Amino acid sequence: MDTNTTPTPERSDFVRDIVASDLAAGRVDGVVTRFPPEPNGYLHIGHAKSICLNFGIASEFGGRCHLRFDDTNPIKEEQEYIDSIMTDVRWLGFDWGEHLYYASDYFEQLYEWAVHLINAGKAYVDDLSADEIREHRGTLTEPGRESPFRSRSIEENLDLFERMRAGEFPDGARVLRAKIDMASGNINFRDPVMYRILHAAHPRTGDDWCVYPSYDFAHGQSDAIEGITHSICTLEFQDHRPLYEWFIENLPVPSTPHQYEFARLNLTHTVLSKRVLLKLVREGHVRGWDDPRMPTLSGIRRRGFPAEGLRDFAGMIGVARADSVVEIEMLEHAVRDVLNRQAERRFGVIDPLKLVIENYPEGQVEQLEVTNNPEDPGAGTRMVSFSRELWIERDDFMEEPPAKYFRLAPGREVRLRSAYFVTCTDVVKDASGQVIELHCTYDPATRGGSSPDGRKVKGTLHWVSAPHAIPAEVRLYDHLFSEPFPGSEGRDLFDDLAPDSETIIAGAFVEPSLAEIPVGQTVQFERLGYFCPDPDSTDGALVFNRTLTLKDTWAKLQAQSQGR
RNA sequence: UGGGGCGUAGCCAAGCGGUAAGGCAGCGGACUUUGGAUCCGCCAUCCGUAGGUUCGAAUCCUACCGCCCCAGCCA
Numbered sequence: 001m002d003t004n005t006t007p008t009p010e011r012s013d014f015v016r017d018i019v020a021s022d023l024a025a026g027r028v029d030g031v032v033t034r035f036p037p038e039p040n041g042y043l044h045i046g047h048a049k050s051i052c053l054n055f056g057i058a059s060e061f062g063g064r065c066h067l068r069f070d071d072t073n074p075i076k077e078e079q080e081y082i083d084s085i086m087t088d089v090r091w092l093g094f095d096w097g098e099h100l101y102y103a104s105d106y107f108e109q110l111y112e113w114a115v116h117l118i119n120a121g122k123a124y125v126d127d128l129s130a131d132e133i134r135e136h137r138g139t140l141t142e143p144g145r146e147s148p149f150r151s152r153s154i155e156e157n158l159d160l161f162e163r164m165r166a167g168e169f170p171d172g173a174r175v176l177r178a179k180i181d182m183a184s185g186n187i188n189f190r191d192p193v194m195y196r197i198l199h200a201a202h203p204r205t206g207d208d209w210c211v212y213p214s215y216d217f218a219h220g221q222s223d224a225i226e227g228i229t230h231s232i233c234t235l236e237f238q239d240h241r242p243l244y245e246w247f248i249e250n251l252p253v254p255s256t257p258h259q260y261e262f263a264r265l266n267l268t269h270t271v272l273s274k275r276v277l278l279k280l281v282r283e284g285h286v287r288g289w290d291d292p293r294m295p296t297l298s299g300i301r302r303r304g305f306p307a308e309g310l311r312d313f314a315g316m317i318g319v320a321r322a323d324s325v326v327e328i329e330m331l332e333h334a335v336r337d338v339l340n341r342q343a344e345r346r347f348g349v350i351d352p353l354k355l356v357i358e359n360y361p362e363g364q365v366e367q368l369e370v371t372n373n374p375e376d377p378g379a380g381t382r383m384v385s386f387s388r389e390l391w392i393e394r395d396d397f398m399e400e401p402p403a404k405y406f407r408l409a410p411g412r413e414v415r416l417r418s419a420y421f422v423t424c425t426d427v428v429k430d431a432s433g434q435v436i437e438l439h440c441t442y443d444p445a446t447r448g449g450s451s452p453d454g455r456k457v458k459g460t461l462h463w464v465s466a467p468h469a470i471p472a473e474v475r476l477y478d479h480l481f482s483e484p485f486p487g488s489e490g491r492d493l494f495d496d497l498a499p500d501s502e503t504i505i506a507g508a509f510v511e512p513s514l515a516e517i518p519v520g521q522t523v524q525f526e527r528l529g530y531f532c533p534d535p536d537s538t539d540g541a542l543v544f545n546r547t548l549t550l551k552d553t554w555a556k557l558q559a560q561s562q563g564r
Numbered sequence: 565u566g567g568g569g570c571g572u573a574g575c576c577a578a579g580c581g582g583u584a585a586g587g588c589a590g591c592g593g594a595c596u597u598u599g600g601a602u603c604c605g606c607c608a609u610c611c612g613u614a615g616g617u618u619c620g621a622a623u624c625c626u627a628c629c630g631c632c633c634c635a636g637c638c639a
Contacts, residue, residue, distance in 0.1 A: 012578080038639050073638060130637055137635055141566045144635090175637050185567035187635055196637035215639050239568055239634050261569090263632095268575085274639095316587060318577050320570095323632055327575045330588045340601060375601065406599065415597060449597045460597055527598045553599045 013319040015260055019057055019230055028229040031063030035089065035096075036103075036219070036233075038070045039081035039203070041274040042289040042296040043088045045310065045331070046265040052314035053262070054232055055094040066226055067096035071104045072218045074202035082203065084289070088297040093307050099226075103218045104204045106225055110213045111165065113221060113251045114176055114194055118157045122250060123194060124150055125160040126177050133175070136182070137190050143183035144190045150179060164197055167210045171197050176211075180246065188243045192216050220244040224253035231257045234264040235321065265317070266325040269479035270295045271486055276493065285497060286480075292534075292545050293480040293501050303477060304522035304532030304547030306342070309335035328479065332548055339522060339530045339547070344372045344379055346517075347417075347462045348510040348525035348544070350474055352391040354437045354466065357422060360388040365465070368448070370418040384511055386419050389466040391509045393527075396461045397438060399427060404557060406458035408438070414459040417526060421446040421457060462526045469509035472542040475534065476503040508544075515542060522547050 022028045033054040037043065043051075058065035067089060071077050089096070117123035126149045128136065138144030152160075161176055163169065176195035184190055194217040199210045223231045231244075241259045248256055265272060272295055280286050280294070289296050292303035300310070313334035317326050347370075365387045373379035392408070401409040408414050413423040426439035445452050449460075480501050487493030510525075514533075517523055522532040529549035537543045 036639095040639080070639065076638075126637095133637075134635075139566085139635055142635095143566085172637065177637095187567075189567095190635085193637050198637085212637095214637075219639085233639095235569070236633055237639085241568090263570085316576075318587095320577070322570050322577090324576065327588065330576065333588060336600095345598075345600095371597090374598080404599090417597060419597095457597090459599080462598075524598085524600085527600070529600095550598075550600050555599090557599085 011315055011318070014321065015053065015230070015232060015262060015319055016057060016060070018260060019061055022229070023061065030229070031058060031061045032066070032227050032229045033058050033063065033232060034066040034068050034101075034223065034226065034228050036068045036070045036222075037085050038073070038076070039078065039085060040073070040076040041081060041278055042084050042298055044272050044274075044277065044295045044297065045267065045300065046272040046295075047088075048092055048297060048310050049265045049314050049317070049319075050232070050234075051089060051092055051094060052311055053319055056314075057230070057232075063229075064099060065094070065096060066099040066101055066228070068101040068103065068222060068226070070215070070219065070222075071102050071202070071204060072213050072215060074198060074200040074212065077203055079203045084298060088301075091301055091307055092297065093311060101222070101226060102204055103213075103222050104202060106218070106222055107205060107209060107213070109225065110218060110221060111211075113253075114161065114213070114217070115158065116251060117178065117194075118161060118176075119154060120250065121154060122179050123157070123176055124152050124179055125157050125164065125174050126150070126191075127174050130172060133193075137187065138182070140187070146182050147177075147191070150191070161195075164195065164211050165209070167199070169197055171199055173197060178217075178243075178246075180243075186239055186242055188216070188240055189246075192243060216240060216243050217247065220247050220257065220259070221251065221253055223257035224248060224251075224255045227255045228257040231259045233259060233261055235261050235323070236264075237261055261321070262319045263321055263323050266323075267295065267331065268325060268328045268484040269481050269486070270328065271481065271493065285494070292475070292477050295480075301520075302534065302545065304530060304545055305335050306338045306522065309338040312338065325485070327484075336530075336548060336551070339524065341375050342373075343522050343524045343530055345370075345374070345524045345526050346511055346514055347384065347464050348472070348474070348508060348514065348528065348531065349391045349393055349462065349464050349469075350476075350505055350508045350525075350528060351394040352507065352509050353394040353397060353435065355390045355392045355422070355463070356437060356439050357388050357390070357442045358425065358439050359441045362388055364388065365468075368419055382513060384418070384513075385465045385468040387465045387467055390416070390463045391466055391469060392416075392438075392461050392463050394435075396459075397424070397435065399435065405554075407461065408459065412459075413455075413457050414461055415446070415449050415457050416442075416463045417460050418449050419447075419463065420444070420449070421451060421455070460527075462528070464509050464511050466509075468512055470512055470515060470542065472508045472510045472514070472544055474505045474508040474531070474544045474546065476505065476546045477501065478503075510542070510544070514544075524550070 035054045055065045126147050136145045175193045177191040180189045182190045195211045198212050238261050290298035290302045313331050367383040369381045370384045396407045420442040422440040422442045428437035430436050481496045482498040483496040486496040519533050530547035531544040534543040534545045
C-alpha cells in the first residue's frame, strides 16, 4: 500500500489547487497556514469563512495552521478582543495547538530588519507631517513627489530611527519609510510607511515600545518567521502583494511565504464590517457584540446556530476570486440541516390558547411517551404529562377557516401530537369577541395519536398540559436588516435596520423538561422552529431565543394568497 | 486619464479545447403522528458583448462593455 500519497482535500477551489500543486511539485515540503485576526473587534461569520479555509486546508493536507494576532496598532486593540477571538475559533471547532503567536512577539526582530533596510539605503526617516506625506503621494493618475528627507545619510537615518524608538519625538513627528518608487502605478510602492510613532500602551508589550510597525512591514515577515507557506488573505490586499514580496526579497528572512487572495464573504440582510458592527454595539442598536441578531460568532452562538452548520456553510459557498453576495437563506439552510438531524424535539406554546377536554376526567393526569427526535432513533423518548386542560397555539384555531387550513375549527377533529384526537365542540369568547377558550371532546381510543379505525385527520397540533407547563419568555429573532443590501441605493444603512428583528414574548408556556436544557444546546419546539436557552435565563425565569423557524408551507401559502 | 482584479441561471459555484457539475432559492408532485423532514420531477441550446483562431471555444487571441479594490502614520 502506498501510505505516502498526497492527502486529498474534501473540496476543491483555486487555493486548494495551488496548495496541491505546490506539494506535488515539491515547491513546499508541507503546508503551513495562519489565521491572522487583528484584535480590534469580535469575529464574525466572514472570519469564519477564512478560519475554515485556513484550518481546513492545513488539516486536509496534513499541515498546520497558526493563530496569530496581528497586533500592530495598540490604539484599536484590546485584550477583550484577544480573549473572544480564541473562544470563537475554538467554538468553531478548530485547534491551533502550540501555535499561538502575536505579531508583537516579533517587534524586536522587525526593528532589526528595519535597521537592515536603512543600512542598505532602502529606508529613511521622514519628517514630513501626515498631511504633507499625503500631498507628496500624488493621486491615482499622477505620480508622487519625493520627500526632501529622502536622501538623508544612512548615519542620520540610523540615529533618528533609534531616537524614535527611544521616545524622543511626539506622535506623528516622524515615520520610517521604505525607499521604493514615488512614481509607481501601485500606490503601495510610493515609499510606504514602515514605522510610526505611537505613545500608546499595547495590550501585550505595554509601554515597551513607542514605535509600531505598519501592517505591510509586519505581516509578510511574521509569515516568514513562522514558516507560513501559503498566506491567504482577502482581495483588498492584492495591491499589497508586490510590497509583501519586496520586503521578503530585501530582508534576510528565514523563509519565503507567498500570498494568495480570495473574495471575502458578503451576506444579504446583514453587514460584515467591523466598523459598522462596532457602531451597532456602541450606539445601542443591539444589546452587545453577542446579541443574537449580530453576525458575530458570539452572537450566532447565542442565537443557537451550531458550529457544524457554519462549517457546512463555508463548504457550500466555496472560495473564489469574484466579488459576491451570498443569500442568507443558504446559511439558514446549512443550520436547519444540522439542527434537523441533531436537535431534540420539545413542546412549547408561544401564543397560548386554553383548550378544555370536556370528556376527560377532572384531576386525571397521564404520562404519554413522546419521540425525542424522529430523525434520530438513538435520541429515545420522554414522558410528557397530559391532562384535561391544555395550552395550544392560538394560530392553530380559526373560527372560520379558509380553504386548505388543516388545523382546528368548530366541529373539526385534529390530532394532538403523540396524544389523542380531539374535536372542537365549543368556542368561548370574552365581551370583546376575542376567543379565550376552546372546548373539545377527545377519543380515548386514539391514545398515542392514531385511530384504530384508520380514521385520518389533516392537522397535528403541539400542546402543553396547563397545570404542568412552565412559563417562559421567548425572544423571536429575524434578520437584523430588512433590506437585502443594507444602505444600498443611497439609503442610510441604519434606516434599513429591521424594526422587528427582535420580538419579545413574555407569556409562553413550555413543557417542564425544557428547564433542564443547558445554555449552548438548541432544541426544536415542534412545528415552530429551533430554540435555545438564553444566558439571561434564571432558575425561576426561563428565556429562549428562537434560532430559526421551521420552513412553513402554510405561511408561504398565506403570503401568496395575500400577495394576489 | 494610473495600477490591480473580476464577469457561467435569481444567489453561490464547478468547468482548464470535445459540446454547461453541485448547492441555495423557486415551481410542480409523492409521502407524512411536526403544513417539519424525506423523495421524485422542472429550472442556462448557453457561459458580459463583438469579432477571430480551430473540425470543434465558457475554455485560446483581439477589441469593447460592466463591476470591484487602491491616494491611513488602519488592517
